[in-house]
Amino acid sequence: MTGFIEFARACKVIEATPGSLDMTALVAELLEQVTPEELPVVTHFVMGEVFPAWSSEEIGVGAGILYNALAKSAGLSVSDIKELVRETGDIGETAVRALKKVSGGQATFSSFLDSSDELSIIEVFERFKAISKASGKGSQTSKIKNLQYLFNAASPEEVSYIARLAVEELRIGVGEGIVRDAISRAFDVPAEYIERAFMLTNDLGLVASTASTEGRNGVLSLGLRLNRPIRMMLAQVTPSLDAAISDIGIVAVEWKFDGARVQIHKDGDNVTLFSRRLENITDSLPDIVEAVKENVIADRAILDGEAVAIDENGRPRAFQEILKRFRRKYDVQSTARDIPLTLNLFDIIFLNGEELLDLPLVQRRARLAECVRSSDKIRVDTQYLTDDPRKILEIYNDALKAGHEGVMIKNPESAYSPGKRGKNWLKKKPVMETLDLVVIGAQWGYGRRTSFLGSYALACHDPDTGLFLPVGRVATGFSDEQLAELTELFADLIVVESGTEVEIKPEVIFEVAFEEIQKSSNYESGYALRFPRLVNVRADKSIEDVETIGRLEEMYLMQRERN
Known part of the structure; x- marks a missing residue:
């Protein structure tokens, strides 16, 4: 049995090592040295x-x-x-x-x-x-x-x-990318095998353990499992509808609903719902559970969709109303009556024992339509295949008139890539571009706001090192009521406090609008946001959803091309 002292000494050496390749070698050595029982634990520990x-x-x-x-x-x-x-x-x-x-x-x-x-x-x-x-x-x-x-x-x-x-803040610079490559190096399994197994299991500890005991074939055999949620495929912003067509050609167009993402696992009569943060929200949404039982014909399935809160006129309610449903633990039935939800399904990744991730989107949609009966509570949303900009604009405007956010523009031939954000799924909204950034610090206010945390330090994510890189602060877009709520929310997440400055455990995601991304030597990321303002506190998102440094670099280059 390995002493924790050995893990601590390894962490100290890794923490002092500057290069990612050298860090990868050290993590690989650590993984090789521990026992099979310790391996999944150490794999998670080293990522904090x-x-x-x-x-x-x-x-x-x-x-x-x-x-x-x-x-x-x-x-x-x-x-x-x-x-x-x-x-x-x-x-x-x-x-x-x-x-x-x-x-x-x-x-x-x-x-x-x-x-x-x-x-x-x-x-x-x-x-x-x-x-x-x-x-x-x-x-x-x-x-x-x-x-x-x-x-x-x-x-x-x-x-x-x-x-x-x-407090799950190891701070030695080891993220998923380094651990993936370390597992590959330690157990002689190609990194792409490790990456795919991680996509399907969402558990690098399990992948490491399998690579150690069963090698390449064992890693290749890892797959989806009901009631073990996987990360959801993500979209990136497209600068224009024409640019989306130029990138893809014939596109699949759907409404971008103003709701909250839900992953549904159905195993016979057992239905489990997971939020975008992969939290089990089944007990909070009994109406959605019942709708799935009644209208999803498949015996075993994993579905992807968006839950929308509907008002008395059939229009979407504010996003915060949806979060009330997701967070509710008591008086669930009365809240369900007050804030009814509709589930709009748009993808299926597992059906009756068959993994569908590698099928083209159009084929997955066909399989989805075959196993769902539409009702007033659940439906497969409408999808259009076209390369006509006028038709896409018409769909876009219809979505906005109905109170939704815009459109999703997808590559009809694309596979489902868990946790990946790329050009196969694009989104177009009329508002300023937004970024999902994690709060890593704050500053106490002054004057009448001295009792509130009022200026929030934001960061993007480096998936290789696991570090969060500062990109600036947001201090606008808050009401006094919001500041009071946020101050209470962050109370238990304060790690260090010095004068008016507060360091916060990276856990809460802000959706932030901005005018421009600028190069900046003032922040570790190398970038800063011009005129940032708070749009939403995304309680439905986790740190895995934080924008990466690569995404900021890509958006900066796209911005330069447009200008």
Whole structure:
């Protein structure tokens, strides 16, 4: 059984290594050294996560719980911990400094333990699992006690990475791209096999374990599984309808509904619904569950669609109304009556044991139409095949008149690519272009807004390193009511606070409109947004949906070509 100390030492070396190729080699070496039982755990740990993205398990440790656990472990006050956080700017270094202190004769760290009592990787994981299962009355106390045990049993080398993992912020620069290539290198399986298996399972830990024990053939055999959600295929903005036709030729055109994405898994009479964040929202949407049971003829299927909240005139309600349905845990039936939903289906990726991802879109749509009976609650949305700009413009205008966002323009021959954003799916909306960016920091306001977080630092994502790269701040588009709600939302996500500046755990997504992307040396991404403003808080999206640095570069070049 491998000690957690070995993982911590590997992380320290990786963190100090600048090149992605060298980092990949170090991660591959780490994966080769651990046991088969430890391999899936380490694969997730090294990316700064405890559980796979599809899992409903969440560690659920915010700054408050972590500070309390550190304070109790070190015999300090929570105020002392907060002061250390302000000094260090890093929760890992804070943990090291706090636990090196001695208060009231209390000793810390594991130098007083027998060497046979050293923490193992699996023991750390099991403690995190216990933390994730704590619920109801006394759950906070249980989480703190489990963290206390880890902190008091850990060495100085280990405690920094335990603290970071507890808030799933490892910060060593390892993302999915590096781990994919490391698995390929460690177990001699082509990177494209690893990538496809990851697309189908949404679990690099499972892929690594399979590559280790079953090699290439095992990885190739990995596929879709009912009730294990996969990432949804994404679209990118097209500058114009003419540009979309130029890129694709004959296109498949659909309305872009003003709703929230839903992935539906049907297994006989069991229906499970997942949000875009891959959260299980089945209990919140009983009307959609019933509509699927009654109108989807297939025995086993995975469907992709958009849930739209409808008002008394048959027009879409505001996006925030939909989120009320998704978040609802109590009085679900009455909320369903007050905010009825319609499910518009537009794709199918699994049908009665057959994976359909590699089929062309037109063939998938035909299979979808065959297994769905349309009703007032569920329908297969209308799709048009055309290369006539006037027809597309007509569809676009009809969608806007009906209160929706615009149109989706798709390549009829395209496969379904989970989690990928490319030119096979394009979207056209009349508003300013928007980006989905993650909030990584904020600033306390001034004047009458001193009690609100009022200026938010935004970042895009580098999928290779897993890092979030700043692109600027947004401080407009907020009402006082919104600022109060957001300040409360971010309260448990604050990692470091120094003066008026606050560092926030990257979890909340802002949809931000902007006038222009500019080159900038002021931000780590190399880009800045001109005149950004908040459009929506996208509670339906996760950090996997954050725009990548590659996407910003592409949009910048497209912008230059247009100008």
